[in-house]
Amino acid sequence: MGNPVFITGDIARQVFDWRDAVAALQAVYAQPFGPGACPPRIVAQQGPSWLRALPSNPPGCRYFGAKLMGAAMNVAQPSVDYVIVLFDRETSRIAGFLDANLVTAYRTAATSASAFDKLAPHKPLRLGVIGSGLEASMHTRAFSAMRDLEEVAVYSTTPARREAFAQKLSDELGLPVRPAATPQEAVGDADIVLTAARSHDETPILFADWLPEKAMVVSIGSTIPQQREIDASVIARADLIVCDMLEEVLHETGDMLAAVANGIDVSSRAISLNDLMNGSASDRVAAAQRPMFKSVGGGVQDVVVGGAILDRAIAAGLAAPLPFQFEGKAL
Structure with a gap:
């Protein structure tokens, strides 16, 4: 079992394909969603800082996970970082992280x-x-x-x-x-x-x-x-x-x-x-x-399009393995 990988915005740009992303979304949305497959977005806010999470466990998809974004608005130059975390059904482990700024634009348009x-x-x-x-x-x-x-x-x-x-x-x-x-x-x-x-x-x-x-x-x-x-x-x-x-x-x-x-x-x-x-x-x-x-x-879009990008990046040899593994806990 390999280490989880990180996909930069530049790697996502290199491997992304519109027709591939559209086909993946159409295939997932054609399947019945369980009642908890794509819950509403979650927002945690305290004062000037906020965190938003879009979780999803889409049917017929290898990956499940969530997109997280957050910001502290009281700093001199506030900005928002986006990250998608993907878990692999085949291993029950974290497969990868994606810088999700560009991926968000891809998934919205796709x-x-x-x-x-x-x-x-x-x-x-x-x-x-x-x-x-x-x-x-x-x-x-x-x-x-x-x-x-x-x-x-x-x-x-x-x-x-x-x-x-x-x-x-x-x-x-x-x-x-x-x-x-x-x-x-x-x-x-x-x-x-x-x-x-x-x-x-x-x-x-x-x-x-x-x-x-x-x-x-x-x-x-x-x-x-x-x-x-x-x-x-x-x-x-x-x-x-x-x-x-x-x-x-x-x-x-x-x-x-x-x-x-x-x-x-x-x-x-x-x-x-x-x-x-x-x-x-x-x-x-x-x-x-x-x-x-x-x-x-919605989170289903982040997971489906993020998963397609992850697979294409791995196949192209562009995914960067992180220098660690999570310890995990047996269930």
Whole structure:
């Protein structure tokens, strides 16, 4: 039995594959989850310091484990470190640790792409992006791995950032990516609309009357009650809402809480990502004209994508063994 290994962000970047990650997520979400397989996130807070844990024991997966992140906000330059700890079912021991900053962006975009692959039409698509940060760029890469994109239009509030985004992604993906002067211009003729940027004052950044009749919306920016990204009108417009963590999306995100406060029946049009993948909602999916995918992130995504990266790094001889073993305790 070897020592546990450590996977740096640079190693993750070298071995990561979008299609591999999407296939792994689709396979796991297609299986039935036991009641304790993916519990809600846990937050421990004392004064200005906090720790968040996202545990998961996903079915049909070699690994189980958790992502931990924490910060002390009273230091001169606070920052957040992320780590994924993976246990191996075959040995009952810790298999590895992953620097999870980059992996978090990979898993978020790969999860959206796993839903996108089931909901988006099989034809060249126009993608409208609001946001120009890491998540926006990762999602553009993920979507381009699953479908042909005939054009990408991007808007963010800083012209230099949206122009840099357009240049970088155009060069990297070989796609026509253009900066848009307004969010309406970015989404006005899109087949798929991605929102990956909350406003500083938490006012919505996307409204239903900007959208083409049958555009699909992917929203990832509102993950707690205090955050807003899309207007309630966008949720009212959707005839199917696929949620990665159904209860958390419906009851713990600012966008859904605002929609409910506006009298919108959200629950009746919502299904889980498991329902999408296992086919139990196939009739509703087939009938949907204006689907939405709403993500808050979950430990199952960290474990599944982290495990795929761990396996690829080991196979490539890039995983760094740590100079120790845990003592362990016999059960």
